[in-house]
Amino acid sequence: MSNSLNPARQGSANNPLFAFTYYKPRNVDLNTYINNNINPVSGGALGSTDRNRYDPYGIGSFAYGLQNDNRVQKENNLLANIDVNIKILPWLSGLVRTNTNFYNIAYERKNRGAGIAFAGGDYEIFQNTNKSYRVQGLLNASKQLSSDFELNASIGAETYQKNLNNSAFYNRSVTNGGLKIPDVYSISNSLNPATTTAYPNFGERTDAVYVYGDITWKNMLTLNFSGRNDWSSALTYRDGHGNYSYIYPSVGLSWIFTELPVFQNNSILSFGKLRASYSYTGLSARPQQTNTDGYFKLQDGTFNNANGGNQSVYGFSDNILKNDDFKNELDKEFEIGTNLGFFKNRLNFDVAYYKKNSYNQILSFALPQESGVTSQALNSGNIQNQGVEVLITGKPIESRDFNWNASVTFTRNRNKIISLAPGVENYDLDLAFGNDITSVARVGEQYGSLITGYGYSYYQKKDASGNPIASPSNGKKVLGNTGYGTTGGYYTFVRSQDYDGTRKNLGTMMENYLASTRQELSYKDFSLSFQIDAKNWRFNGIWNSSIWIS
Incomplete structure (x- = not known):
């Protein structure tokens, strides 16, 4: 159970640290506005009236929001499990395991009106519940087959069920247009009809059978193996068809x-140990995606047809074109590595190289508006990750009273988009700084390339045919006014997208490498430990590093 009050706001101007350091001037006494943020004449936020006089920088109004937009979230989580172990033979045992997870969130928001006489404001409540349980059965065998061979193997089955039979719900009510009476927080105090949303959370079920184990020869050569078959409701359509059964094996030596x-x-x-493995991993679709997206149905509203008659409107649910052949997502990974210990294992190295390709990812692609739909989800893409992982551990000092343990990790991953959908070369992932920067997946580049049209534009003189020609002004930043508001109506440096339509690749959101070290020192009954983590990026030829100490 947890209870959180007013968690830090996230995202750009809503975050206090970002707002006070990036958006506000450095020469202003912030405390003056933070501690006096109510308008002394009209009430409400400091800038509710005569803003240029009372709150020219908007700091008081921002502080008012922080202090008067109060949010409380309570979370209840029940985890329970029962294990029953059965000894069948000296080398054979059984296990029956069941567990359940009940999770509930209750949220309340009281937002005091910021307008004149505290007009406006909001009141919001919502609850979200999820319920799941798993039942698993296993047979475990551990047997010495001969003086040289030993077998450990398990075979089992399980069912996982979540939110079945409309057993979990989401509901949210929020006022609309402000509060009739300021500081009275109830849904019935809504100025306009309140908005209420309620629906059962989507259910899903996955059944599986699997086998895994290892065979060891003379305590030094070990063959690992596993195989699993899933049957997923999330890949089953209403009429019963679907690619709901999928197998994923693995093997290692x-x-x-x-x-x-x-x-x-x-x-x-x-x-000294050498190891290698090759594995498949399967992943299902979003719950009920096959049964909610793209079904042709009667829509709200009507229109007048050519004969003057009233015509019903039919269309695809959520304006999504249905995909009638979803498949499971699939990862294929190869890894080789070694473990080496020196000087009675006081110095150890664990080094690995991996290569992982992710196929059939379910992505939503935009479609032309004239098609009558907006998007369609497809199995698509081949995203490749490969890199190295290094772990070094050591005991520089080991004595009766004083000990020093140290570890260093280093990870370097190289990511590449091998392919997306047929005919698709770019896929937008997310936005930053409003719409200033877009994170995209581009074929042939790393995942998360950062693209912007807000960078400087540079002059290049051209002849009448549009060919570049020499000029002393070439390469200089362009000053101007685009004429449609993006430069604020005055001359300034012109953005590249406003000057010639170009957008620049700043780099990638993926780290160039990750590194960390942990040091533990102890003297008799006293101990001291600390950890340093570091990340490194490269943006547009500029190296950026971050270090954290804990």
Whole structure:
């Protein structure tokens, strides 16, 4: 159970740290406005009347919102499980496990009116509930097959069910147009008819059977294996068809070569292991996506046809074109690595290289407006991630009273969009700074390329045919007025998209590398530990790094 009051606002001007450091002038006494943010004449926020006099920088009105827009969120989470273990034979056992997860959020917002005499304001309440449970059965075998071979294997089945039979709901009510009576917080005090939204949360069910285990030879060569078959309701259509059954296997091999006689009693190399694996991982669709998107149905409203008659309107639900053949998303990953221990394992290295390709991701693509729909979700894409992971651990000092343990990690990932959908080269992911910067997936580039048309434009003189020619002004930033408001009506540096329509690639939101170190020191009953984390990006040729110490 948790209870949070007024969590920090997120996003641009709503976040206090961002607003006070980025949007507000440095030469203003912030406390003067923060502590006196109610208009002394008209009430409401400091800038509700005569803003140029009382709140020229908007700081008081911002502080008013922070202090008078109060939000409370209560979360209740019940987790429970029961395990029953059964000993069948000395080498064979059974397990029956069931668990449940009940999660509820209750939210209330009281937003005091910021207008004259505290006019306006909002009151909002909502609740969201989710319920799930899992039942699992396993048979586990652990048997010494011979003096050289040992087998550990499990076979099992399970069912996972969430929000079935309309057992979980979302409901939200919010006032509309302000409050009739200021500071009276109830839905019935809404100036205009309040808005209420309520619906059952989408249910889903996944059934599965699986097998996994390993076979070891002479405690040094181990073959790992697994296989799983899922049946997902999220890939099942109303009429019962669908690609709802999918299998994903994996296999791995590891060799502890220091078990060989030649490495016994080696004073330098204490442990050595080589490993390799190849795996498939399946992922289903969004719950009920196959049964909500794109169904042709009667819409609200009518229109007059050519004969003057009243005609009903039919269309696709949510203006989405239905996909009648969704498949599961699929990851394929290969990894090789080694574990090495030196000097009685006081110095250890764990190094791995991986390559992972993600296929059949379910993405929504925009369609031409004249088609009568706005988008269609498709299985698409091949996104590749490959890189290295390094973990170094050591014990520089080890004694009876004083010990020093250290670890260093380094990760470098290289991401590339191999393909999207047929005929699609770009896919917008997200926006930042309003619409200033767009994060996109572009074929042939890294995931999350940062594209903007708000960068400087640079002059290039051209001849009558549009060909570049020499000029002493070439390469200089362009000053001007676009004439339609984007430069505020005065001369300033012109954005590249306003000058020649170009948009620039600033780099990628993906890190160039991640690194961290953790140090632990202890002396008798006293201990001290700290951790340093670092990230590194490269934007438009400029290296950017961030370091955190905890």
